[in-house]
Amino acid sequence: MEQLSALFRAISSAFAGEGLHFGCLSRNKLVITGLDLILEPLTSPGVMAAKLWLPFGSALDPTGQRGAHELLASLLSRGCGPYNHCELADLVEGCGAGLRCDAQEDGLLLSLHSTVEEAERLLPLLAWMVHDPHLQPDQVALERNLTLQTLQRQREDPFHTATVAWRELVFGSGGYAHDPLGVECDLKAIKREHLLPLAQRLPVQGNVLALAGSMPEQMQERILEMQGFRDWPHSPEKRERLIPLYGTQLSRDTIRVESMDTEQVVLMLGQATVPSGHPDDLVMRLLQCHLGTGMSSLLFRRLREEYGVAYEVAVHYPQLAGPAPFVMLASTGVERAKLTLCLLLQTWEELSQNTLTQADLQLACAKFIGQVAYSRQTCSQRAERRVQLRAMGLNDDYDQRCVQAVRTITPEKVKTTCQHRLKQPRLSLCGPTSSLRELERVWLEQNQPVSF
Structure with missing residues (x-):
């Protein structure tokens, strides 16, 4: 009973602190060609988070290339726009910021965390990662080997092994049938030329960028003037969204x-x-x-x-x-x-x-x-x-x-x-x-x- 009472007190306290935000969510929205922009100003100690969603996840991995989108995600932050992989790392770490890209089943999520002072310097990286990733062959080989090592370690985990088996049992060969990291036999065969067409389709309709935290006035206009976003590829017509074949319970095995x-x-x-x-x-x-x-x-x-x-x-x-x-x-x-x-x-x-x-x-x-x-x-x-x-x-x-x-x-x-x-x-x-x-x-x- 004490635990339940504490839970309700915590909920009441949380909603009391969040109430203004619930009632005053920012409706700022701007479409930059193929990019949907959302701004949510919040009271924070001078920090801001940016999340860029690309609707291309592991469920859309090509046949025989399970893990391709995860490999692509890991490469987006290894050189883009005017920066090679070393220069990019020095810039982000020198600003005390964080930059990463993760592959999920339904999309790629690019994440940037920085102070407000460094935001205008770092935000263009998100745009360059989308429309100008380098995908150097040596970096492709490095990230592929790192992913293979991760998969080998996971084979020793009974939870991971049971999860992989359950996915295959339920989803057959569909898009949700494998972990976003991929499958070892497929990853070994993925090369740079396999990733290029996946990278070329990233800057299309359906991309969503959200910023939350402290931000300067006229942030929408500032983003439009930033390098990378200023040159964001134009998508004049709305392209058909790729829908993966999820595949459920294709096997009679239970x-x-x-x-x-x-x-x-x-x-x-x-x-x-x-x-x-x-x-x-x-x-x-x-x-x-x-x-x-x-x-x-x-x-x-x-x-x-x-x-x-x-x-x-x-x-x-x-x-x-x-x-x-x-x-x-x-x-x-x-x-x-x-x-x-x-x-x-x-x-x-x-x-x-x-x-x-x-x-x-x-x-x-x-x-x-x-x-x-x-x-x-x-x-x-x-x-x-x-x-x-x-x-x-x-x-x-x-x-x-x-x-x-x-x-x-x-x-x-x-x-x-x-x-x-x-x-x-x-x-x-x-x-x-x-x-x-x-x-x-x-x-x-x-x-x-x-x-x-």
Whole structure:
């Protein structure tokens, strides 16, 4: 009860501090040819965050080139415009700033953090990274080797191995079937000439730039006059947006096992559901809070406190433009793996058969509202959320609308959504071979326990 009271106090405090921003979100918007610009002035200690979203993520990796967009992302900050990779690093670090580019499933995210005084000097880098990346052969080889080393290290992680297997099981050969880092066999064959056509299509319609934090007056006009943005490639006509083939549940298999010489077993149970902004998305977010957020969550209480069978429990439900995975995951010891699987299956089945209590639903709502508040604390968080919403075609005030709408969701609505969205779970297991055989037998005996 004390924890719950503290949670509500934290939520109230957070919203009290955020209230002006919720009510006074900047509507400054400017379209620079193919670039959608959003400005959100905030009171900050002289710092500003810039996020540039490019709608080309790993879901659009060409066939046989899984990892191409991640490799391209890592190269954008290794020389662009008038700077080679050494000069670029010296400029950014000399200003005490941060510059990086990350590949996600749905897009590339370029991030810049700097002081206001250095912003006008550094912001053009974002434009040059888009329309004039160097992509030098030696840097391509270097980044490819670094990525391959990362993938090799991840093969030793049972969580990563189970995740890769679950992706392939659920999404087949679709765009969400692989980690944005890519696949080792494909990465080894990717060369500079494969990346050039991917880089050439970056400056098109659909790019979104958001700035949040302290900023000088007439920032829109200043950006228009900056090098790089002043020369931003013109897109006279709106180009057709590339839509990846996500691919869901293409295989009839319902289980994937990956052997690993380890003392623990990782279990992942779930299925592909809905994209962000879908009418059922908010219910799924409440379920995520109910099942896996905090020590009061159902999985934590059941698997750790009541039965003591799991080292870690969580629910994975990312915000994606396509069918997002809704996955319950747990790690446990070999001797407790069977009970852990049975408890996960029981929990999954209960979602569709039992109705949440009003108290559980209210707690899930409180957690969700708290997450919205906590995710808006920094300039970087705000800028990233603004580009994410705009990129997915959602309203700028989408989160505030969700905070209001979540209070209207009923236990019956949650149950109906579960019955519709959680009908065909898939299971991924990683651990020692002897334990996996027994778990696979338990799963097959259940024969997909949820049916309607």
